Amino acid sequence: MNVIKAETKLSVAILAGGKSSRMGKNKALLKVENTTLIEKLAKELGGFSRLLLSAADMGEYESLGLPMVYDENHDIGPIEGIRRVLTEADNEYVFVCAVDMPFIKKELVQYMAQFINPHEDCYVITDDEHMHPLCAIYSKRVLPIIEKLIAEGNYRLREIYRHCPTRYISLEYTCFDKKTVKNINTKEEYFELSKPLVFCVSGYSDSGKTWLISKLINEFICEGYSCAAIKHDGHDHFSDLEGSDTHVFTTAGALCSAVFSDSRYSLHFSRKTDIDRLIRLICHAEDPPDFVIVEGMKNSALPKVEIIRRGISEKSVCDESTLICAVSDCISPGNVGCPVFGTDDVRGIFLCIKKYFGA
Secondary structure, three states: OOOOOOOOOEEEEEEOOOOOEEEOOOHHEEEOOEEHHHHHHHHHOOOOOOEEEEEOOOOOOOOHHHOOEOOOOOOOHHHHHHHHHHHHHOOOEEEEEEOOOOOHHHHHHHHOOOOOOOOOEEEEEOOOOOEEEEEEEEHHHHHHHHHHHHHOOOOOHHHHHOOOOEEEEEEEOOOOOOOOHHOOOOOHHHHHHHHHHEEEEEEOOOOOOHHHHHHHHHHHHHHOOOOOEOOOOOOOOOOOOOHHHHHHHHHHOOEEEEOOOOEEEEEEOOOOOHHHHHHHHOOOOOOOOOOEEOOOOOOOOOOEEEEEEOOOOOOOOOOOOHHEEEEEEOOOOOOOOOOOOOOHHHHHHHHHHHEEEEE
16 A cells, blocks of 8 residues: 655544434543544544534533644534634645544545545545545645635535536445445444453452343343353363363364354364453454453453352442442442442343433
8 A cells, every 4th residue: 555645644533523413422531442532533543634524613522632623613514624624724635524424544544635635626526325424535725616605605515616616536446345434323223343352340359240241131132132141160160071072172272163054153272361351252243242241350341240149249349430339238329439220120231221322
């Protein structure tokens, strides 16, 4: 992949978006792979000459430490964000993308920049269905056109291309697919993007973790979700039993042994792993589950439900910032900074988990 030509210094701007009415919450702050969409894009696109973040108002993004620009004309859509970043950018050309496009890659921007020439002012990605004005490079030369359109009350981005020379760059002849420019607009799209959603059921031995996980699996299944479960076993006891064929293969030195039937299969690896690798393995399955429930891992950074039982451990031992909720017969609401449910309130626990993930 060629890199941006030395003479073409490119600024990058992320438009933090509008009211997110279809999502029901600020899309920029939704989390994917344990990071917000805005942080994910900022990390991916941070290697260009300058990165700008466009927002409607001050307040929500200052903690990110990114250079900010704010709307002066409110409630007119992304045309105002483009106007503001072009006004403030240090460079002649600015790549603009929307914050709800989490699959944008820096290599795509580098590819687009190769088309920059003195005779065209806009460079817009297209696929076989759509034009993508929020995956485009704009020259500062379009500023007068944008300002004229705003003054006329014409806020459609496509109107810009009717008034200035534009190159349309098709994805068809590139190594990038349509997912690269996909927007995440609805709760359903966000849920599909986030799958599988992972959380732990943690607590000391004999606190009831396995029982609760089995009940939660039933709740998820009854509502149409699929589940996977992972157990951390400190005693190295597995189903690859001595005398079984798979155990014979393992003893002979096989790195992995497997057994399958018409309805199920099992893999046995003889190597060290960790929870992150196991989750990635499940994520890359042909049809990944909606949720992964991990038994144990109370010291991990994963979100968790903690079981606190009288006579076993009567106080929380998990990092409070990771708790979805607590399940207890000895702790009252208000004693921890998260919702607390009784040990028999499986439905309440389930609904709390769903709310936490926005499922």
